[in-house]
Amino acid sequence: MNKDEILEILKEHPSWYQKIRLPFGLDTPGRDRSQIANQIFPTDLDGASVLDIGCAEGYFSFAAKERNAGRVVGVDIDGDRLATAIRLSRVLGMDIEFLKRSVLDVSELGVFDYVLCLNILHHVTDPINIIHKLVNMTRKKLVLEIGDIGLKSPDIGRLRANKALLGWWGPLLKSLPSALQPSILVVNSRGRFLMTRKWIEHFFHNQHCDVERLEFINSDRPNRYLALVSRRNLTALRFVSGPSSIGKSEFVRRLKSGDLEVSQLLDLNMQDGWQVMTALDLQKSPGVEVNKLALEYNICRPILRRYRDYEFDPALTIERVADKKTAYILVCPSEYLVSRVKEVLNSYWLPMRRHKRRAERLIFEYSQPGRLRKLYDSWISYCKAHGFEVRYIDVSSRKAKAITEELALKLVS
Ligand SMILES: C[S@@+](CC[C@H](N)C(=O)[O-])C[C@H]1O[C@@H](n2cnc3c(N)ncnc32)[C@H](O)[C@@H]1O
The missing domain is CATH 3.40.50.150 (Vaccinia Virus protein VP39)
Known part of the structure; x- marks a missing residue:
C-alpha cells in the first residue's frame, strides 16, 4: 500500500x-x-x-x-x-x-x-x-x-x-x-x-x-x-471428599505424614509435589502457586454455607482449571456420622450457640431417612458431570478400604 x-x-x-x-x-x-x-x-x-x-x-x-x-x-x-x-x-x-x-x-x-x-x-x-x-x-x-x-x-x-x-x-x-x-x-x-x-x-x-x-x-x-x-493451571486435582465428621482431616493428616495405607488408597505420593488444602485454605490463599492439588472437601458445605448447590460454591471453581480430575468419596453409615457429630460437640468445654446449631443441622441431615443418600447422590452427580473419575473409600471400620459404587451407595442409604 x-x-x-x-x-x-x-x-x-x-x-x-x-x-x-x-x-x-x-x-x-x-x-x-x-x-x-x-x-x-x-x-x-x-x-x-x-x-x-x-x-x-x-x-x-x-x-x-x-x-x-x-x-x-x-x-x-x-x-x-x-x-x-x-x-x-x-x-x-x-x-x-x-x-x-x-x-x-x-x-x-x-x-x-x-x-x-x-x-x-x-x-x-x-x-x-x-x-x-x-x-x-x-x-x-x-x-x-x-x-x-x-x-x-x-x-x-x-x-x-x-x-x-x-x-x-x-x-x-x-x-x-x-x-x-x-x-x-x-x-x-x-x-x-x-x-x-x-x-x-x-x-x-x-x-x-x-x-x-x-x-x-x-x-x-x-x-x-x-x-x-x-x-491457575493444575495438572491434577484430587478431591478427598465426604460429609462433616466422617474423618477427612484425620485422613489428610495421615496422608501428609506419609502414611502408606492412605497414600495407596488415594493413589498419591506426597513426594510428587502434591499440595493438600481445604476449601477454606484455597479461598484464603490467592497468590499461592499450585500444580497438583489434593483438596479436602466437605460435601455439606452447600448446606452449611447456604450455597444450596455445588455449582455455587466458589471453592469448586478450581475444577475448571484442572487437567486430570479424580474424586475420592469417603463413605460410612449414618449412625456412625451421628455419633461422631455428638462426640465433637461434647469435646467442646463450653460449646457456643453456633456449634450447637451446626450439630443439630448435621444430625438432622444424617438421621432423616433418605437425606444422607440424597446428599451423596448430588455430590456424585456433580463430580461425574464435571469430568471427575469417581472412587469410593469405606471408612466405617478401622481399616479404610476401596469399594465399588454399588456398595458405597448401599452403605449410605
Ligand atoms: C473506550 S474504547 C476502548 C478501546 C480499547 N479497548 C482500548 O482500551 O484502547 C471502547 C471500545 O469498545 C467498544 N464497545 C463498547 N461497548 C461494547 C460492547 N458491548 N461490545 C464490544 N465492544 C464494545 C466501542 O465501540 C469502542 O471501540
Missing part, C-alpha cells in the same frame, strides 16, 4: 481512539497506549492466542501480533472502527480476525491464552456476569481496564464528582491510604459502573479459586486502572 492510500485511511476514519504506528513514519492520531501494552504482554508471546474485546482501531491486536502471538481476534460493536482496523491490518500485513460482535457474544469464540477487555465494563449493563464469563474464556491472563470512583485522583474536579456520587464520604474516602479504601461497586449518574480496586480484589478472591494472582497497574487515563488476572 502506498503513502497516499494510508493518508486516505487516516482522513476517512471519523474519530481515532488509539495511536498506531504505520509505515512511512505515519501515526494514527489517537491515544498512545504503548506503555500499557508493554505491561500487559511479555516481549515474546510465543504463539499464544489473544482476544481483544472492544478493540477499537485494533492497537492491542497489532501489538500482540508484533510480539509473535498466534491466533489474534479483535471484536468491536462499532462498524466504522472495525472497518478501519481491517484496513490497517492490510497496511501492516498482519493476519488478524476482526469481527463485529458485542462482548455479550464472545463465548462461542472459544478459549484464549490472553483476553483483553479494556474500558468496556462501564459501558455494559451487567459487568459481573461478563467478568465471570471472561474468566472462563481465559487460559492464562485476563486483563480488565476499569473505571474507579477516583478516590486517589488529585484534581479538584474529581473531588467534586466524588462528592456528588458519595456525599461527604467522597472527599473523606479520597484521603484514605489505599489499604483502607473501601470495596465499592456503584453506578454513577451517567449510568456507568465504577469499581474500586478493593472491590475487584474481594470479587476475585472470594468468587474465583481458579484465579492464582491479581495485580493492578495504573492506567494512562485518570480514574482508570488495570487488573491483570492470572488463571
Whole structure:
C-alpha cells in the first residue's frame, strides 16, 4: 500500500481512539497506549492466542501480533472502527480476525491464552456476569481496564464528582491510604459502573479459586486502572471428599505424614509435589502457586454455607482449571456420622450457640431417612458431570478400604 492510500485511511476514519504506528513514519492520531501494552504482554508471546474485546482501531491486536502471538481476534460493536482496523491490518500485513460482535457474544469464540477487555465494563449493563464469563474464556491472563470512583485522583474536579456520587464520604474516602479504601461497586449518574480496586480484589478472591494472582497497574487515563488476572493451571486435582465428621482431616493428616495405607488408597505420593488444602485454605490463599492439588472437601458445605448447590460454591471453581480430575468419596453409615457429630460437640468445654446449631443441622441431615443418600447422590452427580473419575473409600471400620459404587451407595442409604 502506498503513502497516499494510508493518508486516505487516516482522513476517512471519523474519530481515532488509539495511536498506531504505520509505515512511512505515519501515526494514527489517537491515544498512545504503548506503555500499557508493554505491561500487559511479555516481549515474546510465543504463539499464544489473544482476544481483544472492544478493540477499537485494533492497537492491542497489532501489538500482540508484533510480539509473535498466534491466533489474534479483535471484536468491536462499532462498524466504522472495525472497518478501519481491517484496513490497517492490510497496511501492516498482519493476519488478524476482526469481527463485529458485542462482548455479550464472545463465548462461542472459544478459549484464549490472553483476553483483553479494556474500558468496556462501564459501558455494559451487567459487568459481573461478563467478568465471570471472561474468566472462563481465559487460559492464562485476563486483563480488565476499569473505571474507579477516583478516590486517589488529585484534581479538584474529581473531588467534586466524588462528592456528588458519595456525599461527604467522597472527599473523606479520597484521603484514605489505599489499604483502607473501601470495596465499592456503584453506578454513577451517567449510568456507568465504577469499581474500586478493593472491590475487584474481594470479587476475585472470594468468587474465583481458579484465579492464582491479581495485580493492578495504573492506567494512562485518570480514574482508570488495570487488573491483570492470572488463571491457575493444575495438572491434577484430587478431591478427598465426604460429609462433616466422617474423618477427612484425620485422613489428610495421615496422608501428609506419609502414611502408606492412605497414600495407596488415594493413589498419591506426597513426594510428587502434591499440595493438600481445604476449601477454606484455597479461598484464603490467592497468590499461592499450585500444580497438583489434593483438596479436602466437605460435601455439606452447600448446606452449611447456604450455597444450596455445588455449582455455587466458589471453592469448586478450581475444577475448571484442572487437567486430570479424580474424586475420592469417603463413605460410612449414618449412625456412625451421628455419633461422631455428638462426640465433637461434647469435646467442646463450653460449646457456643453456633456449634450447637451446626450439630443439630448435621444430625438432622444424617438421621432423616433418605437425606444422607440424597446428599451423596448430588455430590456424585456433580463430580461425574464435571469430568471427575469417581472412587469410593469405606471408612466405617478401622481399616479404610476401596469399594465399588454399588456398595458405597448401599452403605449410605
Ligand atoms: C473506550 S474504547 C476502548 C478501546 C480499547 N479497548 C482500548 O482500551 O484502547 C471502547 C471500545 O469498545 C467498544 N464497545 C463498547 N461497548 C461494547 C460492547 N458491548 N461490545 C464490544 N465492544 C464494545 C466501542 O465501540 C469502542 O471501540
